[in-house]
Amino acid sequence: MSPRATVTRQGSGPALFAASKAKPFSRERGNPEATNGALRNAAPRSRANAWVWIGLAVLLALFLAMPAFAQGVPAPTNPAVGDAVDRALGQLGGQAAGNTGQSGSLSLSLQVLIIMGLLTILPGILLMMTSFTRIIIVLAILRQALGLQQTPPNQVLLGLSLFLSFFIMAPTINQINTTAIQPYAAGKLAGTQMITTAGVPLHAFMVKQTRVKDVTMFAQMAKSGPYASSLDIPFSVLLPAFVTSELKTAFQIGFLIFLPFIVIDLVVATVLMSLGMAMLSPTIISMPFKLLLFVLVDGWALTMGSLANSFAT
Incomplete structure (x- = not known):
C-alpha cells in the first residue's frame, strides 16, 4: 500500500493527500543519505561538462590555426622604398638603395628623424x-x-x-x-x-x-x-x-x-x-x-x- 500524508489544518479537520510511490526526499540539512545522493548525481554531470569544454577549446584552436598554416613566406622588403625619403631629404639616396635590408631600414629611420627635426626649425629659417x-x-x-x-x-x-x-x-x-x-x-x-x-x-x-x-x-x-x-x-x-x-x-x-x-x-x-x-x-x-x-x-x-x-x- 502506498504511503499517505496527513496535514492538519486549523478548523477544518485532517486532510489526506496521496504521496508519490518514490522514496520520500528528506529536506533536513543533516541528512547524509540526501547529501551522498546529490554528490553521486553531480559528479558524472561535471565530468561531462568538462570534456565538452575541452573539446570546444581544441576545435577553436584548430580553427584559428588553419589560416596560419596556409600563409606563405613573406616576400623580402625592397630597400629602394627609402628612395622617396632620400629624394625629399636630398642625400644618401643611392647608398640606402644599395645596402642590405637592415642597413636600408636604419638609414630610412635616420632620414625620417632628420626630416622631422628640420620641419620644426624650417619655418624659422625660411623667415630669417x-x-x-x-x-x-x-x-x-x-x-x-x-x-x-x-x-x-x-x-x-x-x-x-x-x-x-x-x-x-x-x-x-x-x-x-x-x-x-x-x-x-x-x-x-x-x-x-x-x-x-x-x-x-x-x-x-x-x-x-x-x-x-x-x-x-x-x-x-x-x-x-x-x-x-x-x-x-x-x-x-x-x-x-x-x-x-x-x-x-x-x-x-x-x-x-x-x-x-x-x-x-x-x-x-x-x-x-x-x-x-x-x-x-x-x-x-x-x-x-x-x-x-x-x-x-x-x-x-x-x-x-x-x-x-x-x-x-
Whole structure:
C-alpha cells in the first residue's frame, strides 16, 4: 500500500493527500543519505561538462590555426622604398638603395628623424632668409610709437608681415618654382640638385640686402675669403650677415617713424606743464593726436609702401 500524508489544518479537520510511490526526499540539512545522493548525481554531470569544454577549446584552436598554416613566406622588403625619403631629404639616396635590408631600414629611420627635426626649425629659417624680419620689427616699433600696447594685436601684425613678405618675395618664389620645384616634380632634378638650384635665387636676394661691412666681419670671424664675386659667399657667412643688416635697417626705419610722434609727445607735455597739469599723463592727451596724424597722412599705406620699396634696391 502506498504511503499517505496527513496535514492538519486549523478548523477544518485532517486532510489526506496521496504521496508519490518514490522514496520520500528528506529536506533536513543533516541528512547524509540526501547529501551522498546529490554528490553521486553531480559528479558524472561535471565530468561531462568538462570534456565538452575541452573539446570546444581544441576545435577553436584548430580553427584559428588553419589560416596560419596556409600563409606563405613573406616576400623580402625592397630597400629602394627609402628612395622617396632620400629624394625629399636630398642625400644618401643611392647608398640606402644599395645596402642590405637592415642597413636600408636604419638609414630610412635616420632620414625620417632628420626630416622631422628640420620641419620644426624650417619655418624659422625660411623667415630669417626673407623680408619678414625687417617688416615685423618696423610694425612693432610703429605700434609702440603710437602708444598702443595691444592694438593691432600680435596676430594682425604677423599676418601683415607674412602677406607683405609674400608680396616682396614673389619674384624670388616664382624663380625658385620655375628653376627648381617644377623640374624636380618632373623628375629632371635630384634632391640635392633641387636644393642647390633653389638656393641660388635666395642667395641673390640676400646679397642685395646685405651690407659689405657685415659680410666682411663674419668672413673674418670664419677665416674665409676674400671672395671673387658675391656668388662665392657661402650661406654660413651670408645668413648671419643678412640678419644683422636687416636688424640695422629695421631700427633705422623705426627711428624715422618714431620722430613725429616724439614731437607730439613733447608739445603735449610742454602745454600741460604750462597749464599746471603736471599730474596728468601726457600719453593720455597725446594719443588721440597721434592717431589723428597717422590717419590724416594715410600712415598704413605709407608704412607698407615704404617697406616694400626698401627692398627694391
